[in-house]
Amino acid sequence: MAQTTFTGPVVSLNGFIGGANENGNDTAQGGKVSWTVLNASTVQIASGTRSGEQLSAVGNDGCLIYVSNGNAGVDCYAMSNGTQWIKLNVTNVAISAS
Numbered sequence: 001m002a003q004t005t006f007t008g009p010v011v012s013l014n015g016f017i018g019g020a021n022e023n024g025n026d027t028a029q030g031g032k033v034s035w036t037v038l039n040a041s042t043v044q045i046a047s048g049t050r051s052g053e054q055l056s057a058v059g060n061d062g063c064l065i066y067v068s069n070g071n072a073g074v075d076c077y078a079m080s081n082g083t084q085w086i087k088l089n090v091t092n093v094a095i096s097a098s
Contacts, residue, residue, distance in 0.1 A: 034068040034075070040084040043067060057085045 033050060035043035041057045043065065055065065061082040070076045070087050078085040 034066050036069050037067060043085060057083060
């Protein structure tokens with residue numbers, strides 16, 4: 001699959017795939033990369049061919065990532081607010097319009 005860079009807002013009518021998907025084998029399926037916490041503003045890939053690669057929250061406003069230990073040692077999604085990675089709390093409750 002081709003790699004594309006966008007400079008404006010991106011709208012998806014069919015959803016986005018984010019985070020590690022062990023059934024995927026390319027970036028179109030979310031890849032096999034999961035990040036681990038170094039500190040509140042920096043995450044790192046812990047294993048594999050990209051081991052040691054780091055990603056800063058600074059300059060990555062709105063970036064969504066999968067973190068294998070970001071919720072007190074438990075996996076979660078996190079989003080950059082431009083300064084820190086903010087964990088997205090999951091309550092295990094289905095979405096509802098009311």
